[in-house]
Amino acid sequence: MQFPSPVAVKWIADFIGAKIIGNNIGYATGINEIHKVEPGDLVFVDHPKYYEKCINSNASFIIINKETAVPEEKALLLVNNPFDAYCKIVQHFRPFEPSSKMISSSATIGEGSFIYPNAFIGNHVSIGNNTIIYPNVTIMDHCIVGHNVVVQPGTVIGSSAFYYNTKKDREVWYKKMPDCGRVIIEDDVEIGAGCTIDRGVSHDTIIGKGTKMDNMIHIGHDTVIGKNCLIAAQVGIAGVVTLKDGVTLWGQVGVSKTLTIGANAVILAQSGVGGDLEGNKAYFGSPVQDARVKQKEMVWVKRIPELWDKVMGKKGGG
Amino acid sequence: MQFPSPVAVKWIADFIGAKIIGNNIGYATGINEIHKVEPGDLVFVDHPKYYEKCINSNASFIIINKETAVPEEKALLLVNNPFDAYCKIVQHFRPFEPSSKMISSSATIGEGSFIYPNAFIGNHVSIGNNTIIYPNVTIMDHCIVGHNVVVQPGTVIGSSAFYYNTKKDREVWYKKMPDCGRVIIEDDVEIGAGCTIDRGVSHDTIIGKGTKMDNMIHIGHDTVIGKNCLIAAQVGIAGVVTLKDGVTLWGQVGVSKTLTIGANAVILAQSGVGGDLEGNKAYFGSPVQDARVKQKEMVWVKRIPELWDKVMGKKGGG
């Protein structure tokens, strides 16, 4: 999320009760995913394991619970509980803003677009031209939908991320990260029925121009799908994934978080992707492998009985 | 389901045209799942295979189609068609009660809670305080939602169970069991978008305090999820399953019916669980195995070609 205008680090320190270490005259321009962070951004860190990664990232302002060295152009904001401080900032700039109307009066809808009955269009949503939103679709606050887009019935755009702060010594182990990102649906995208696309926690979830999605597809927070991808029914993609252009995922494929799939890769049905994959190749299996390697492996498994007979059979085994 | 007040066995016998064998002065207190049944409960059985299990269960009143011995504190209710008799009782105490309002006038909604437009709240539903129900959510009759609960858009709570009486010599093989159970969502639970949680057939489906569910999760009838469980997107859990506290299920896991997963077990993505699992361990595969055993197995499969070459190669094979 970009802030509406740059925010003085002194104001932020005051607001969350932090001590500033380092650059105390700077201005923060936004909040971002640690994988996407840019100069000017504010992030938080509360676990020693991630201190260094955070301080050495592109972020300019770091909410932290330990006093430590920091490059002079950056600032640490020292507090006891960085998670709570972060939540306070997000909720200030992106407060819960309930809507009681089926189409919010702050939403804009382009020429030639049609919204069916029972669709919900939240606050500050922008919908382009010649776009069709079918019945029982939900588009939550701040999402952006392009031109010539089709959203089939029952689909949800902008649901909240499945992303929690975990501490198992509390009564409630998991506390939700408040989210301030959006979903951006580019032009010429078609989304099937019953899909769910989570908004970014702090960055945006993006579906690239010309991509086509079948029914019941789940897209996690801050995930970026390239142009002209083809995603078949019941695929699930976790958070902070990158699909390059022209990727094809067949039915019921699962993709784990924070990984990248290269351009024009094809993932065959029911595969499970757990790490980065090169483009321009076909993959299969759970866990996924090069499709030809996996196919050979399936043939090898069929040969075990022959091997067994050869080794054991003549010696009275089997 | 508990009856509104205890019901005389004589009234029940009269109502369904049954002959009473055994205790004819008792009062039935409710109807229950055979796996959950308690003294005072009424059950039915129509297949000789289950006669003994039913008669020896905690149930006090058994609708049955065969005269047989019964402990003296219990009663058999002898009819030709126990399934039809059972349906008649359920439909009497839990009749179809259509609602034409988006929020039923018999529903109660706590302080600080917000119901978005296009959400449907059925008859006798109870929603606690500070709970958010997003657009296009459906909560069917008699369900109970606690405090500080979030239900993301498009989710269905209290859909009917997938549970049928089967006879393949009828024109329609499968006849629905009428359901009289509820869904109970405890405090601090968060449920993602596009989930479906079936109500209990005769017991309740329960989501324990602090449990967090991602999008498109299916929970079957009479299933009980413990506290602080974490369930990732597109998981499916069948009916009458027990998840103990702190269980984690990763994406697209499937769990078969009437089994128990122990506390703090972790089931890796796309696994298929077909039987009980001990707690405090990680599992993987379809069918599921101890994750380390499964990982070793995957390595062994890779070694078949080496084995083949060794055994066959020198003898002209391969």
Add this chain to the structure above:
Amino acid sequence: MQFPSPVAVKWIADFIGAKIIGNNIGYATGINEIHKVEPGDLVFVDHPKYYEKCINSNASFIIINKETAVPEEKALLLVNNPFDAYCKIVQHFRPFEPSSKMISSSATIGEGSFIYPNAFIGNHVSIGNNTIIYPNVTIMDHCIVGHNVVVQPGTVIGSSAFYYNTKKDREVWYKKMPDCGRVIIEDDVEIGAGCTIDRGVSHDTIIGKGTKMDNMIHIGHDTVIGKNCLIAAQVGIAGVVTLKDGVTLWGQVGVSKTLTIGANAVILAQSGVGGDLEGNKAYFGSPVQDARVKQKEMVWVKRIPELWDKVMGKKGGG
């Protein structure tokens, strides 16, 4: 799709600017799937690979981009771009007809049926007697729902097919085939919550009498499900599939396109079906195999270490 009345081939040629080769006095009766096509039907073909199949099919009228020989009772309609010509015809006979009412005034609803609030019933939909449509259900234009049907909350009937004309030298690679087929739900069918059933592209998607579907099931375009089938939660069936009567699919099964599963076949949970299967047998695995063969294979894999020790152990390997 049947045309409202037979349409002269000369009118069609005129409408799309085609040259007629062959029978120029015939009447086309409808548009159909190439797998389902009948005499009188109009089809299109734009790829040399499919010219012969199309010309030798039952179709009487073929929109094509190459002049070629044709049996005398048939006609070719020669155009530069058969896909665009086909789209023009479909959109003429099945124009986009938006509805702003929750229940279209052209829909008919039988006696004893109940439509819950927030359900959307499109134009020309027909619903039989004693059918229940739960909240937040969407039934799109032209679909037909029989008697004694139950559609649980959030389900979508008649969403658009995931079926595209592909050309990777355009900016947008995938262009949607306009669809003119319907969904037909026969009597005594029950459909769970959160399902999506796509309408046929040119034929109909059919759910046979007495079939029961659990939650979150996806059914592709032009697929025909037999009578008394049982489909568990989160199953996905692609387009143009045939399930014969009495087929059982357990949870999370995936079925690929244009194949047939024989009567009374049982597919175990999480299996992936990639080709035709004979009836009256059980299957398991991804890709699917005869269940007994697959079970034996799983046992053989467990024996690799023993084989390894035997072969390698005594020679210092392992």
